[in-house]
Amino acid sequence: MIVRTPLVVPFTKMNGAGNDFVVLDNRFLHFSDDELAAIARRFCPRRTGVGADGLLALDEPANDSDADFRMRYRNADGSLGTMCGNGARCLARFAVRAGLGAEADGVVHLAFDTDGGPYRARVEGGEPSGPVELDVPPPRGFGVADISGGERVLQIWTGTEHAVVFTADVETADVAGAGPRLRRDPAFEPTGANVNFVEVVETGPEARVRARTFEKGVEAETLACGTGAMASALAARLDGHLGDAERQSVAVEMPGGTLIVGFRVDGDEISDLTLAGPAETVYEGTIAWLG
Numbered sequence: 001m002i003v004r005t006p007l008v009v010p011f012t013k014m015n016g017a018g019n020d021f022v023v024l025d026n027r028f029l030h031f032s033d034d035e036l037a038a039i040a041r042r043f044c045p046r047r048t049g050v051g052a053d054g055l056l057a058l059d060e061p062a063n064d065s066d067a068d069f070r071m072r073y074r075n076a077d078g079s080l081g082t083m084c085g086n087g088a089r090c091l092a093r094f095a096v097r098a099g100l101g102a103e104a105d106g107v108v109h110l111a112f113d114t115d116g117g118p119y120r121a122r123v124e125g126g127e128p129s130g131p132v133e134l135d136v137p138p139p140r141g142f143g144v145a146d147i148s149g150g151e152r153v154l155q156i157w158t159g160t161e162h163a164v165v166f167t168a169d170v171e172t173a174d175v176a177g178a179g180p181r182l183r184r185d186p187a188f189e190p191t192g193a194n195v196n197f198v199e200v201v202e203t204g205p206e207a208r209v210r211a212r213t214f215e216k217g218v219e220a221e222t223l224a225c226g227t228g229a230m231a232s233a234l235a236a237r238l239d240g241h242l243g244d245a246e247r248q249s250v251a252v253e254m255p256g257g258t259l260i261v262g263f264r265v266d267g268d269e270i271s272d273l274t275l276a277g278p279a280e281t282v283y284e285g286t287i288a289w290l291g
């Protein structure tokens with residue numbers, strides 16, 4: 001009989017507005033991309049694993065980067081997510097607990113690299129929860145997607161691919177039906193897209209929308225999606241639903257909580273994009289990894 005001893009791996013369970021993650025300090029674990037994908041597939045399932053929408057790994061930054069850390073993200077099915085807005089907010093809080101960043105007036109400032117570009121975070125003091133705000137690189141590729149069925153769907157890249165569908169009532173939107181269909185539409189090949197259903201509730205400089213997101217890689221609706229909240233807010237503004245304020249704030253109400261998206265608009269140029277919302281540590285544990 002072959003007896004193998006599992007590697008005991010410490011992890012932290014975190015969530016941002018109910019979008020939940022298994023978080024590893026990979027500076028000491030050195031898991032490869034393939035290993036992180038396999039760990040996500042093994043431990044993200046809710047009945048046979050820890051239960052999470054994705055896996056976050058905190059890594060050393062590249063040698064030529066002066067960031068505090070590098071974020072790596074895997075969806076629950078092991079696929080790569082180039083960026084995860086809620087995950088980034090959680091990993092920033094995790095990094096502060098690991099002693100990274102510089103404090104000024106009770107706020108810790110961090111810079112980190114992701115597969116979707118360089119980010120900055122401001123983490124407000126206190127544990128285990130509190131607001132974390134991100135400075136986000138500008139979005140790309142806003143436009144009407146060329147969907148096979150001919151329905152009107154917008155697309156925008158906010159660190160990862162997003163589709164946006166406007167609806168009069170987000171409660172009754174067909175997230176479980178239209179979500180997986182649009183997610184695999186040829187218009188979004190080769191990566192596929194996360195699909196956001198968005199209802200505009202209040203217009204103006206301090207606007208409010210309700211949104212629900214079907215996430216690729218989780219292949220289900222999640223309780224909140226940070227890059228999806230930004231996609232929803234930006235598409236609502238750029239598609240003409242919110243007005244013409246130069247400085248735009250949008251409260252994006254998702255099933256698990258509210259995320260605040262801010263940006264500046266000059267014609268169709270977007271700058272100073274921010275994403276803020278809660279990030280919470282729930283528990284610490286160990287997982288037994290047999291490789």
Ligand SMILES: N[C@H](CCC[C@H](N)C(=O)O)C(=O)O
Nearest residue numbers: 081084085086160225226227
């Ligand atoms: N929940 C994440 C998005 C994960 C993106 C992922 N599902 C993908 O694009 O593969 C967020 O807060 O932004």
